[in-house]
Amino acid sequence: MGRLLLVARLAARDLRRRPAEAALLLLAIAAATTTLTLGLVMHGVAGDPYQRTREATSGPDIVASVALNPFTGAAADPAPLEDLAGADGVTAGSGPFPVAGSEIEVGGQTADVQLIGRSVEPADVDQPAVTDGDWLRDGAVVVEAAFAGALGIEAGDTVTLDGETVEVAGVAVTAAMTPYPWSNCLVLCAPFRDDDGEGEGAAGGGPARPEPQVESLTDPGLVWVMEDELTAFASSPDALSYVTYLQLDDPDSAQAFADARQPQGPGDEDKPFLEPWQHIVEQVTHVERNAQRVLLTGGWLLGILAVASVAVLVGGRMADQTRRVGLLKAVGGTPALVAAVLLAEYVVVALVASAAGLVGGRLAAPAITDRAAGLLGGAAAPSLTAGAVLTVTAVALGVAVLATFVPAIRAARTSTVAALNESARPPRRVGWLVALSSRLPVVLLIALRVAGRRPRRALLGVASVTVTVSGLVAALAAHAELDAQLAANPDPRMERLGDVLVVITVTLVALAAVNTVVSTWATVLDVRHASAVTRALGATPAQLSAGLSLAQVVPAFAGAVLGSIGGPLLYDAVDQEDVVMPPGWWLVAVVAGVVVAVSVLTLVPARLAARRPVAPILQAETA
Amino acid sequence: MTTAEPRLALATRGLTKTYGDGESLVRAVDAVDLEVARGETVAVMGPSGCGKSTLLHLVGGLDRPSSGEIDLAGRRIDRLGERALARLRRTDVGFVFQAFHLMDELTVVENVELPALLAGHSPRRARARAMALLDRVGVEHKAGSLPTALSGGQRQRVAVARALSNEPVLVLADEPTGNLDSAATLDVLRLFEELHESGQTLVIVTHDERIAATADRLITMRDGAFVDETRLTGGTSGRLGALAGFES
Amino acid sequence: MQQEVVLALLAKEPSHGYQLRARLRQALGPVGEAMNAGQVYVVLTRLEKAGLVTTERPERPNPAKTAKDPADRKTYVLTPQGQQRVAEWLTEVSWPKPDLAEFHLKLVAAAAAGLADPLGIVDTQRRELLRRLREAQRAAMAEPDGSDAALLLEGIVLRLQADLRWLEACERSWTTRRSTS
Ligand SMILES: Nc1ncnc2c1ncn2[C@@H]1O[C@H](COP(=O)(O)OP(=O)(O)OP(=O)(O)O)[C@@H](O)[C@H]1O
């Protein structure tokens, strides 16, 4: 008990003795854990959303539908669908459900919709998963998530379906249909969505047919209504389609199952049209795949940056601690006590930081998950899973343990005297850099020598800026392409992808900014003595602060150049399809912007360091 | 002495430096009048905390006085800005510290040439001058070594060479032998003697009576003020035999 | 000068008086400067009388040495008693005793009688010691490294330094006594 108290008291005293350093450590670990949380959330959202939705909604292996014959006008007959449910290999099914075309009006916007009549009871196959609000009830409808997102519909809103006002009970996702606006048509759709025929309706029949006789829909959204209320909302209640959802004992055989029963040509129109689930997956388009890649890549970039920032700070502090460990040993602490004190100190900081990081990440996560959910058509996006909490806490504690045991072991191995005598961490000597710098102006001389003392930190700085700038350039390029596509062809999901990109970019830049400040502080503390000597030898405060700043700017510049090469490559990797390289002047502007930003960020710490009185430092360093 | 060259290398009048205020006011340096002639070696002694280092920092432009005047080589420096003080340290003052304060990542010769580079001299000239100085202090054979590979005495010689880099008017040494043993102290003493003979003005703060005794003048400080001044120059008494107990 | 020193210098081999003197000069350096030429001979004569040393005349007088002092022609040799005396001297534990008590009592007495200011006495003494230290230190600086004399001078310097530190302590002590009384 007494020992515990002693450890706590020693740890508390040490933290209080260097509040700035403790705060900096806290900030760095918190920034890292926040970012890590965001990265994990993004991974959670992006990880194979369709598969997750399939599981969450008991997704069908086959979607079978019959529609009114557009050429004869004969009404659809649900009987063949019922027969299908009894076919070989079918293990479960739901439906047939009636489907009708309609028009929705909300907030002054109108759009075509397909209404599917469902019941309150959950179905065995394809029970849409509600992401907002509730499932169907009398007098209320449920809207597909991507469509709801595009029109800004939320649970509790009121919409108008074919002139009838109705409440929206909830918003849901399904695996039985590609999310809006790429939905397949169960009722008749306009045969061509655009010139290249990409949006050809699934039930739209073959080519070379006479013009259909019936009014058709364009890019319909999906709304579930109570089965008995369907006709009330339908624009042509006589022209119903029917849909049945089937599960097979072997989901992989869905294509074969469909091929064997597909309508073969004219005169076969009364046979149901079968869509295997693989077909729906294929329809997950370019945008979805890109969104997924963007989120995964962004998550990785953020993770790398987080690790880099912690490495800079903890690395510097660890070396510092070796000497302190020696001091504790010298006053009679056993190695175990010393390790306990260090551990107590770090664990407190790490726990506070990971808590802050989790809260920060949780607060920031909706900016991504809210956008990603509708975008990916995924089931309820995990905003912060237990796994993520555990991972983040484990990483923070891992940092604490590592930061404790490396110096503790190092100090235990070296003698007390050696640990005491060791100058905190002997600076490196990079001979050619020293020789080169002596030929340069004073400010550059100082900068290169400061950077050269800690080559690993400089490399981490280069890496950190490279990662950030790569992400930034890739995001900018993606934005440019999105803008170009949006101008040609407005698509709400493109806008959302743009928003996600902005969130990722802002996070990247914010973390890089924190990294820069942390690294500058670490450098400033590290070169306190060398700075004091340099000033005693006649360097002016302006020269020194410019030198300290420049010591960060030089690696940042290198990183920016590497990043502006790496960025397009990264973009290329994320989006293999239409690569539009950003114009050259952009890259120049990014590099220049990084240089200016880093100069500004390092200005304050560098100026403060350069104005600190020299005499006390030179006095204090007398061994 | 020509009229262009003032006789005094250093003069202070009423030099005062205080820390804190009210109850906790500390007069680290208290109304000190000091005159150091060109070529003179002055030692300052006194108990710990009497303000010796503070005095040295004030006259060397590392710190600014609370009040009083400082003339360095005929120029008022007590009201100079940071930038001007930095230039002054570069050109007119050389510091030698107890802890040497060499940069561990630079070789001996790189340490010595640093002030010249900071002063904007060409790298070639700075290097040549550094080698000459190392030769003068007798560690030219260690020019390419790192300071950590040198003995304490050698490190202090390197520090002295660095202090001389820009041909300062005044060399200020704060406990230059504080970290050295008796033999290494003798080494540094000899070096100071050589500097003295070459006309260098020196102000040395020390706890070591040996340094104090070899100076031209010894000043004793107490509580920030000068309390005693002894001029030790003059002929030898020739009584070394008696001192050794070797009486004839 | 102590007789034993001269005896011990003869222990290695029989020597002429001038050789002994040169050896002394070398070991003492500037410390031995005040030693006059006759001193060694005075000591040698005393030792001879005490039966610790005998002299041998060379069989053939060296023509080169004729101009010198007649004593120079003699070679001094240790007698068995002399050898014994040297052996005893080498094992003796003797050390010069600094008379600090006298100075200390001087201060006490001066203060008690009010005759003089102890601080003044200390100050005068300090200046004197500093002057001596200066002289010794300068002599030490002039010696080449590793010479016998340098070692002796270092001893002188360190002792003076110790004395000066004691004076500092005296000064501190008497300053506080004065301010508290
Ligand atoms: N930055 C400061 N703030 C407050 N007091 C200070 C500061 N620097 C020095 N002092 C005080 O000024 C006085 C003189 O300090 P200084 O370092 O000049 O003494 P010193 O004679 O060099 O001592 P030493 O022989 O131990 O080196 C001391 O009492 C010290 O506590």
Ligand SMILES: [Mg+2]
């Ligand atoms: Mg001091």
